Amino acid sequence: MAKQSSNTNLHKAKNNKKDEFYTQLSDIENEMRHYKDHFKNKVVYCNCDDPRVSNFFHYFSYNFEHLGLKKLIATCYKNQDVDLFSTNESEQAVYLEYTGDKNGNKVPDVNEIGVKPLQGDGDFRSAESIELLKQADIVVTNPPFSLFREYVAQLIEYDKKFLIIGNLNSVTYKDIFALIKANKLWFGHSIHSGDREFRVPEDYPLTAASSRIDDKGNKYIRVKGVRWFTNLDYEERHQDLILHKTYTSEEYPNYENFDAINVDKTKDIPKDYNGNIGVPITFLDKYIPEQFEILALGIVGSIEFASNKRMEILDKNGESTGKFTNNAKGTLYREYNPKIDKSPAFKDVENGKLYSSIYARVIIKNKKI
Numbered sequence: 001m002a003k004q005s006s007n008t009n010l011h012k013a014k015n016n017k018k019d020e021f022y023t024q025l026s027d028i029e030n031e032m033r034h035y036k037d038h039f040k041n042k043v044v045y046c047n048c049d050d051p052r053v054s055n056f057f058h059y060f061s062y063n064f065e066h067l068g069l070k071k072l073i074a075t076c077y078k079n080q081d082v083d084l085f086s087t088n089e090s091e092q093a094v095y096l097e098y099t100g101d102k103n104g105n106k107v108p109d110v111n112e113i114g115v116k117p118l119q120g121d122g123d124f125r126s127a128e129s130i131e132l133l134k135q136a137d138i139v140v141t142n143p144p145f146s147l148f149r150e151y152v153a154q155l156i157e158y159d160k161k162f163l164i165i166g167n168l169n170s171v172t173y174k175d176i177f178a179l180i181k182a183n184k185l186w187f188g189h190s191i192h193s194g195d196r197e198f199r200v201p202e203d204y205p206l207t208a209a210s211s212r213i214d215d216k217g218n219k220y221i222r223v224k225g226v227r228w229f230t231n232l233d234y235e236e237r238h239q240d241l242i243l244h245k246t247y248t249s250e251e252y253p254n255y256e257n258f259d260a261i262n263v264d265k266t267k268d269i270p271k272d273y274n275g276n277i278g279v280p281i282t283f284l285d286k287y288i289p290e291q292f293e294i295l296a297l298g299i300v301g302s303i304e305f306a307s308n309k310r311m312e313i314l315d316k317n318g319e320s321t322g323k324f325t326n327n328a329k330g331t332l333y334r335e336y337n338p339k340i341d342k343s344p345a346f347k348d349v350e351n352g353k354l355y356s357s358i359y360a361r362v363i364i365k366n367k368k369i
Contacts (some may be wrong), residue, residue, distance in 0.1 A: 004354055009080055009132035016086060019197035021142060021145070021165075021199075021200060021221075021223065022054065022055065022198055022199035022200070023055055023056065023196075023234075024055065024196070024197055024198070024199070025055040025059060027058060027190070028055050028059045029059065029186050029190070030162075030190040030191075031189060031191070031228050032059065032063075032140075032189045033190040034188075034234045034236075034343055035163065035189070035232050035234065036307075036347050037303045038161070038195060039067040039069055039258040040067065040069075040197060041069075041070050042070055043069075043070050043072075043073065043136050043137045043138075043140070044060050044071070044072050044073070044136065044137070044138050044139075044288070045073045045132060045135070045136030045140075045142055045267055046072070046073070046074040046075075046106070046139075046140055046141045046304070047074070047075045047124045047131060047132070047133065047139065048075075048141045048142065048143045048151070049139055049350060050159055052367050054074065056074070056140055056141055056142070056210065057072070057074045057096070060072045060098075060140070061098050061113075061267075062099065062107075062108060064101065064105070064108070065098050065100060065101060065120055065125065068101075068369055069314075070137075071098070071099050071135075071275025072096075072099075073096065073097055073132055074095065074096045074135065074136065075093070075094075075095045075118070075124070076093060076094045076095065076096065076122060077120045082086075082297075084336075087216075087368050089276070092115055092118075093117070093118040093121050093122035094118055094121060095118055095122070095132060096113050096114065096115055096116075097113070097114040097116065097192045098112065098113050098114070100367055107234060109138075110135055117316050119264060120242075124151065124154065125154070125282065129342075130154075130158075132161065133154070133158055134158065136160060137160075137161060137304070138160070138161045138162065138232070139155060139160050139161070139163075139164065140162070140163045140164065141164055141165075142164065142165040143164055143165070143166070143269065145166070146344060147363075148166050148167070148170050148173075148176075149170070149173050149247060150175060151164070152179070152185070152229070153175065156179065156184070156347055159189070160230055161232055162230060162231060163230045163232055163233075164228070164229050164230070164263040165227075165228060165229075165292060166226075166228075166229045167223075167225050167226065167227070168225035168281065168282070169225060169256060170229070170280065171281050172297065172299065172360050172364075174302070175303065177297045177302070178333040180292045180294065181285065181296075183289050184231060185229060185230070186229075186230065186231070186237060186284070186289075187227050187228060187229065187230075187284050187285055187287070187322045188227065188228025188230045189234050189236060189237075190227065190228065191227055191228055191230070192227075192228055192251070192282075192285040193273060193282075194224075195210075195222045195223055195224040195225075195226070195227045196355050197220050197221070197223075198220065198222075198225055199218055199220050200219050200220065200221055201219070201220065202217075203354050204219055204221070206219055206221065208222070210222040214306070225231060227285075229264060237286065237287070237289070238290060239288065239289060240290070240291045241266070241268055241269075241286050241291060241292075242286055243270070243271035244267075244271065245268055245269070245270050245271065246262075246271060246272050247270035247272050252270060252273070253334050253335060253337070254334070255332045255333065255334050256307060256333055256334055256335065257332065257333060258274070258278075258298065258305060258306055258332055258363075259306065260275065260277060260332075260361075260363055261273065261275065261276070261277055261300075261334075262276055262278050262358060263278065263279050263332055264280065264284045264340075265280070265343065266279060266280065266282065266285070271368065272327060273366065273369070274365070274369040275319045275365070276364075276365055277363070277364050277365065277366070278298050278332060278358065278361035278362070278363055279361060279362050279364055280359070280360075280361065280362070281360055281361070281362055283362055283364065284362065290367070291366065292365065293364060293365045293366075294362060294364055295363040295364060295365060296362075296363040297360065297361075297362060297363070298360060298361035298362065298363050299330060299331060299332075299360055300327075300331070301330075303363065305327050307327065307356055308322060308326050308327050309326070309348055309349075309350075310325075310349045310350070311325055311328060311346040311347060311349060311350075311355065312346065312347045313325055313329075313346060314344055314346060314347060316343060316353075317343055318343035318344045320347075324349065324352035325346070328338070328345070328346055328355065328357055329360065330358075330359040331356075331357050331359075332357075332361055333356060333358060334344060334355065334356055334358060335346070335354070335355060336354035336355055336356045337356065341356045344356055345357035
């Protein structure tokens with residue numbers, strides 16, 4: 001129940017545009033340590049940020065010399081705290097600039113952080129924010145989930161390196177998947193499973209059992225399916241995935257409407273199969289571009305389905321709904337297997353045969369066979 005509530009909170013935030021999820025410092029530290037060489041003598045820009053509560057600004061300001069940064073820039077939205085070290089509110093949107101420790105105490109003091117006014121509200125799409133973006137070498141932040149596609153499109157347009165937080169299901173967006181397929185975007189190093197805790201604004205409603213309030217009154221929720229998205233390379237994404245299983249037609253059934261076998265877990269990819277393979281989107285956690293070719297996303301609009309059967313839609317218990325569809329509503333499907341499937345999703349109108357619907361799959365091929 002708690003996990004379901006966490007997902008509900010995420011979707012509610014997206015629908016209501018309450019996208020201010022403040023990333024934990026530990027999650028930032030665990031990821032950034034894999035990219036130290038990328039940051040040397042670079043300008044880092046943390047937009048979509050509130051330095052009052054931002055652990056991104058905290059991390060980069062306190063590790064400025066360690067990383068060898070050239071400059072750190074952060075934009076602060078209107079009605080947020082302009083001073084990282086105070087509690088004063090302001091109606092003025094600002095941006096902060098930090099160029100390193102000046103007095104030798106190895107602490108980013110208030111008088112070392114330049115606070116400059118913005119004419120607008122600090123939105124990443126504003127002309128002012130874009131001018132700051134142009135100065136940057138690397139963008140690191142947690143952008144609004146509801147604007148993820150637009151945010152990434154801007155980074156690509158201005159040819160920026162980036163390391164940002166997003167939701168796993170974002171890979172099913174056509175424009176995001178196109179970048180992944182072209183090897184222009186991939187998952188980061190440190191987060192591959194489980195959920196993550198985020199601090200949320202004071203007015204955010206806490207409805208999930210996994211949410212909490214700490215002893216200082218700060219609110220937190222846990223969100224499933226979080227990933228780092230980046231175009232900064234790291235060594236581990238070029239180390240081949242070790243495969244152990246061998247192909248059999250019984251264990252790896254073909255889809256009814258596309259020429260590919262179905263694999264439910266990345267670790268079960270057969271080592272000796274040279275045809276098309278449908279794998280879960282979590283495969284991208286282990287994707288090695290030298291080992292596998294990404295062909296398509298297994299949804300309508302990305303691939304051409306081979307059949308167009310008329311089928312009745314069944315409910316979650318496999319019972320009749322009286323509703324019908326052609327080609328399984330544009331998803332991959334295979335013959336229903338009672339040994340592994342909870343219930344069938346469709347029934348062929350002509351012969352009564354039962355089928356299982358397969359959630360979004362990435363269609364891949366092993367390059368080394």
